[in-house]
Amino acid sequence: MKHIINVILLIIVGTVVMLVAVNAIEWLPIAAAEEAGPIDRLFGLEMNIIAFLYVFVMGFILYSVFAFRRKPGDESDGEHVEGNATLEIIWTVIPLITVLLLALLGGFALKETMAKEPNELEVNVQSRQWSWTFEYPELGITSDELYLPAGFQAHLTMTSEDVIHSFWVPEFRVKQDTVPGITTELRIKPTVVGQYKVRCAELCGTSHYSMLANVNVLEPADFDQWMLKKQGAAAAALEDPVVFGEMVAQNTGCLGCHSIDGSAMAGPTWQGLSAKDDAYLVDSIVNPGSAIAEGFADIMPKNYGDLLSEDEINAIVAYIKSLE
Numbered sequence: 001m002k003h004i005i006n007v008i009l010l011i012i013v014g015t016v017v018m019l020v021a022v023n024a025i026e027w028l029p030i031a032a033a034e035e036a037g038p039i040d041r042l043f044g045l046e047m048n049i050i051a052f053l054y055v056f057v058m059g060f061i062l063y064s065v066f067a068f069r070r071k072p073g074d075e076s077d078g079e080h081v082e083g084n085a086t087l088e089i090i091w092t093v094i095p096l097i098t099v100l101l102l103a104l105l106g107g108f109a110l111k112e113t114m115a116k117e118p119n120e121l122e123v124n125v126q127s128r129q130w131s132w133t134f135e136y137p138e139l140g141i142t143s144d145e146l147y148l149p150a151g152f153q154a155h156l157t158m159t160s161e162d163v164i165h166s167f168w169v170p171e172f173r174v175k176q177d178t179v180p181g182i183t184t185e186l187r188i189k190p191t192v193v194g195q196y197k198v199r200c201a202e203l204c205g206t207s208h209y210s211m212l213a214n215v216n217v218l219e220p221a222d223f224d225q226w227m228l229k230k231q232g233a234a235a236a237a238l239e240d241p242v243v244f245g246e247m248v249a250q251n252t253g254c255l256g257c258h259s260i261d262g263s264a265m266a267g268p269t270w271q272g273l274s275a276k277d278d279a280y281l282v283d284s285i286v287n288p289g290s291a292i293a294e295g296f297a298d299i300m301p302k303n304y305g306d307l308l309s310e311d312e313i314n315a316i317v318a319y320i321k322s323l324e
C-alpha cells in the first residue's frame with residue numbers, strides 16, 4: 001500500500017510539471033483560419049492526455065527501478081507472476097473507451113471544419129509534379145499563387161493530373177489529398193492577413209520537397225484589386241503571344257521546375273535560350289526525353305503535348321525566347 005501511495009504522489013507531481021511544460025511550448029505556427037479552432041482544441045486535448053500517459057508509464061517504471069532494486073547480497077529469484085485478469089481488463093477497457101471518445105471528438109471537429117457558409121469563393125486546385133495552379137471559375141482567372149480574401153470562406157475543389165499530392169497550409173491546419181481521377185474538397189476561412197505557403201504533404205517524387213506555392217491572404221479590398229489586375233492581364237494576354245506564353249507557363253506549372261533567372265531548379269533554366277530554334281523548344285516540351293540538358297535527369301512529365309494546345313505551346317516558346 002505504501003508503494004501505491006508513493007507512485008500515485010509521484011504521478012500527480014510529474015503530471016502537473018509535464019502539463020505546465022507541454023502547455024508552455026508553442027507547438028504549432030499561428031492559426032490563420034477559422035478551421036484551425038477545432039483542430040487546435042483537439043490537438044491540445046490529445047497533448048495533455050499524452051503528457052499524463054507518459055508520466056503514468058514512466059512513473060511506475062522509475063519508481064520500481066528504485067524501490068524494488070536488488071539489495072546487496074540478495075541472490076534469490078523474483079516472485080513468479082501468472083498474470084492478472086482484473087488488471088488486463090482495466091488496461092484494455094480504459095484505453096479502448098479513451099480512443100473511441102477521441103475518434104468521436106475527431107468526427108465532430110471534421111464536421112466543423114467542413115461546415116458550409118452561404119457565400120463561398122470557388123477555387124479549383126490543380127496539382128501535378130511539382131506545382132500547384134488555382135483557378136477561380138466565377139472570376140475567370142487562374143494563378144500559380146493562391147489568393148484569398150480574409151473573412152470569406154473559400155471552397156477548394158481539388159484534383160491531380162498525375163500522382164497523389166496533398167494540399168496543406170500549416171497555418172490553416174486543414175489538409176486534404178489531391179487524387180488523380182477524383183475530386184476532393186476543403187473549406188478555408190482565412191482570418192489573418194499574411195503570406196503563407198502550400199506544402200505538398202504527400203511524397204510524390206524527385207521534387208516533392210519543392211512543391212510549394214505562395215498563399216496570400218489579403219484584405220477584401222486588396223483582393224478585389226488583385227482580381228481586377230489579373231482579369232486585365234488575361235485580356236492583354238490574348239493580344240500578345242509572349243504575355244500569353246507567360247500566363248500559360250504559370251498556369252501549367254512549368255515555373256515550378258524551370259527558373260527564368262538562370263538558377264537551377266528540378267529542370268534547366270529557361271534563361272538564355274533565345275538563340276535556340278522553335279522546333280527544338282517545341283520538341284523539348286512535347287517530347288522531353290529526346291534531348292536531356294547536361295546535369296539533369298529525364299523526369300519531366302511526358303504528357304504536355306496532350307495537356308496543351310498548339311497555340312499554347314507556341315506561346316510558351318515565344319515567352320522562352322523573349323527571356324534575356
Ligand code: CUA
Pocket residue numbers: 128129130164165166200201202203204205208209211
Ligand atoms: Cu506533390 Cu509531394
